[in-house]
Amino acid sequence: MSDAELPVESLPIQPEPPESSSLELEPPMLEGRGLAKSYRVGGQRLDVLRGVDIAVREGEILAILGKSGCGKSTLLHVLGWLDSPDEGQILYRGRDRATVGATERAQLRNTALGFVFQFYHLLPELTALENVLMPSMITHGALTWGANRRVARERAAELVELVGLTTRAKHRPRQLSGGERQRVAIARALQNRPEFLFCDEPTGNLDGQTAEDVRALLWGLNETQGQTMVIVTHDAKLASQAHRIVHLVDGRIVTDREPELVEQVEL
């Protein structure tokens, strides 16, 4: 499907930057242009993304809202350089993913991009604290680990405390509840102080209070440290608190506007 055939996907409303207007002048931190992705399932072609244009600015919380199966997770993986698009370009701070080698991509994922997966994806053999430490262990080789271990451990302990799990630090994932696992996953995503955080349904499997705790934690990071975030969710209430919402339907972005407008549309 070529670009010309595509309907207009994004409304020409310029997103309001969260704090200062100076950001408006800067290029977006993350930009996807004409992203398309399809899978082959049982011999049938399944178009998951059908030409997505998206931009995220520094310090922004962007929510991608959509029903399950609409391609949200795939879009997040593509945006987070985990997966490659079949068509289109994905740029992080102006660098095209296609021009960056695998090793450097891995380095970028390790140091600059943090992921909170929908199903937590913790390593079952490791304790909560070790799971949080994992990104640092990946950064440092066996030779430099000795010199950096103390700092990394302190950071991990801080994060475990931040997510309120100090008493459960030595527990394995299967000994933790869903909310606790989610919080461990968040702590792990933050371990290497990423500039960019990707969250896939961060509150999807949580009950009301826990979901609110997790939300408050993420929003707090944005307020205190200006953490840039893309959050994929099917929860309109959570999305409504983001700075900006992208609505994804059948692999296409149908709205890209500020939360109030979405709420009006939805309601």
Add this chain to the structure above:
Amino acid sequence: MYRLFLALRYLRSRLVNLISVGGVMAGVAVLIIVMCIMDGFQARVRKHVRGSLSHIILTPTTGQQAPPTFARLEQALKAGESHVVAAAPQIRYPIFYEYQTQRQVAYGGDGFTWWQMEAVGVDWEAERRVSELADGLLACRDPERPFFVSREAEARGKTTLLVSRTFVERFALTPYDDNGAARYPYGAMRDDRTGARLEDDATIRERAETLIGQELQLLYGTALKDEAGNPRFDPSTPIALIAGVYDSGDSLEDLKTVFMDIEQVRGMLPHRLDHSTNPPGRHPPAEYLQVNVRLDDFEHADLVRGRLEERLGHAFIVETWEDQKADFLRAVEQEKVLLVIVLSFIVMLSGFIILATLTLTVVEKTRDIGIVAALGASRTGILSIFLFNGLLIGILGSLLGLGLGAWFTANVDVVKDFLHDWFGIDIFPPNIYHFRSIPTVWHWPSVLKVMGGSVLMSFVAGLLPAMRAARLDPIKSLRYE
């Protein structure tokens, strides 16, 4: 850091990994044990095969010039070679032991038959300095004069000899009481009740003692020339007296060897070997038919043989004892090599266990691989996780195998007794090997080779699954449930 960390954690928390460690351990231990036992066996066999042979053996050949007298030869040997410690003359001559069986008696025959042996004539004073025969003496009247039986026998010029323990066993030699009945029904070297081989050293010596003075019927021939110069074969059938019992350790050789005083054997020699009846110029001296040379260290044997060949090669065949037994020693070595090759398959088998285990682990850990990749692990990083995992299995298995092998090797006799007592299995049946204890030699280079080999193998076995893991698409792996 995560590579080693995760490899260690997987090793610790997956039972299959520990099972493959056990597999490697078993393989390494078995190989080490077998190599130690085979090395020990080889060393013991070498020692036993050497038995009464000395480091270097000189055999005179006939020639225009008569070989030197022993005294002159010895002098020349010692003067010219710093490594030569001692030399001793020997004369070897074939004889038969005549004995009666019960076979033909029922059919009216007398049942006599003959056992072919070699009478080795030694000069005791010299011999004891050259060979270990003196150490192998189980019983004799006088260790200084082991061929002495009694004054009376000496006065009558009786043939006296040392027989081996295995010979006594084979022919059930026994002293007789006054009524002519055998004192030991199965012979002096066997248990009276069971007929089993005696093991206790004190009993063996005590019983060997009782054999001294017992008679043996010998038969040998002396070739002479009659007046017309035609060869003539003269049989002699002396009744010899047992002067003592020895055990050199080489049971096969012992069975066919009796030791006698060199003068007595010289008396049996045929005319061609007796220079007093031979025309001059074509006779070896009857003084000796062989000279055994002892060196300070057998390591120098080849060197000394080379030098002696240069100096004496025109008149003597110069051999080391290993030359004489080369085929046998080679066979033992071959046996060891074959066994090691066969058992290496066990180690290879544990390689396949590792391969299977890691393949399983990679499938099981597909999602984890995706997670680690998403967190920024490179493909080589993921490759190394599983390579390390395989290597760790190999290293840990080898170390445990080393421990098990070392324990087993150190306690091999305990294990042997256990197998014997509980299952009736004899790993080294004493009647075949004549070992009281299982010999082992701990040879570090071989042990390290086994360990290194299995670590290398675990690395190779890990390669395939690791490469498979590294090729996984992280996103697909993340979806893997």
